Amino acid sequence: MRNKLADIIYKTGSKDKKICVLVADISPAGSMSKFREKYPDRFINTGVAEQSMIGIAAGMALRGFRPFCYTIATFALYRPFEMIRVDLCYQNLPVTIVGMGTGTVYSSLGGTHLTQEDVSIARSIPNMKIIAPCDPKEMEDAVKYCCNKSKSPTYLRIGKAGEKTFINKLSEKWSFGKIRKIVTGKDICILTFGPIIKKAFEIRDQLKKKKISVEINSCHTLKPFDLEGLKKRFKKFKFIIIIEDHSEIGGLNNIVKTAAYENFYKGKIINFSLKDEFIHCYGDQDDLLNKHGISTNKIFKKILANI
């Protein structure tokens, strides 16, 4: 995903002189390195100084630039929170904060490097938009949107590198603010966002063997949320599954269940989210998710028990 990010920024930034990149001591690899070499005045490394990264980006945006601030998610969003709230959101400036390695992606680095509650935090600030693409293909659309169309601060929640592509020819087209059907199905609706979509596909394969048909949707834009699109799913499905690499507080779980209550949804909704607990596990990402009840097997069993 991060390679795709760098490619699009480099390509767009070559034509659009208002695109600039600020990093806080993240080594510029691939196209990011090319951007730095070719446009040194539009590439700033603030060092390990995230408050400065956001403040300077805001200043450049006040002069008409469209900065991308890029570092590991927890440092991109949590450390400079007040700069994001005041400098970016209160003033409504078109700065994209790219949070890399979100959720449990940095599994073995310990709790200091995990972002379990980033969507919840970012969602609560007025003017903030949130996009969380599910694979490199969706990443491409999301970055293009941030480069060319976004008019307000955006938190772009991404994975790391090497993610598989799930978008296929039959998937709906990407559109900002719209739930996107990736594969169609008729019995169960899975709502998810980010690279954890991988699990949804694994579950779909298993359920297929039981003749249960599953639709998978990427809720890539978490704010503003596509409530109309959600209503359509409420009408079509009696069983909705939420899978998210994020706390059960303030993320997709809350969005969907609040809307369900407000729309008198009579069906069943089961969420698989991270618990409201810090994680003290240093295995791979699946080990961490499993600790919080998110594994293909556990989800599969729970669905069978509830259908």
Added chain:
Amino acid sequence: MTDNKFSIIDGKKRCIKYRKRILDISQKVSAIHAAGAFSALEMVDTIYHGLMRKNLKNKFIDTFLMSKGHGCMSQYVILESLGIFPKKYLDTYCTKNGKLGSHPDYGLPGIEASTGSLGHGMGLAVGIAHADVVEKKDIKLFLMISDGELQEGSTWESMMMAANLELTNLICFVDHNGSQSFGITKETHPKFYPLKEKIVSFGWECAEINGHNSEESLDAVKNRKTKKPLMIIGNTIKGKGVSFMENKPIWHYRSPNPKEYKVALKELEKIKN
């Protein structure tokens, strides 16, 4: 482009007028931060009338950013006198249908950014100044920070970046009144000092002046020796101009009562040029 011709006497007269206007407004509201505005006043006046260049259409070329948001009354009265703020803005200060609160909001004429939370202005200023360098625009950025903002780590982070980016176009004034909500800084936070050495060690040129003396402000900018970003520590008196307000932490926030207001006005009227 025109260079301002700054008259010291006119500057002094203006500052008395501004102080009276601030005191007038203070009678309608409890929240005004008059003392912090009084300490910064001469420096802000010098920036607007002596340092910021204007184009032939009489519009400012250079930018002023008030990072010391709670001192904004010093900027508001100047924007009003320059006709940038309509009079109704200050007449409706801190009222439900008004445009102005006690911290500046981005989007109003002459206000470059929303400030009030301390330690934000330096980052914003570095971004603005760097953007102007990238676009090869000859614009100077005058930044006003409070001394309290030099207790914020974020200020120092961005000061480091200003020096890394060699921002000659960034000139920062520090309203060093040495007094904050908790008390006198020298007593409450002794290791805040020495100040100048810290600033210099962060790659800035630094001058120390009497912040109430406009001539010293002008000279500090004129006599800069390097192309480094310039920081001018203006030693000031919080509440300057009204004896009972001077250096008393209680006046950080409150407005004078009607009796105190009359005394203050009398004192200001007695000031000779």
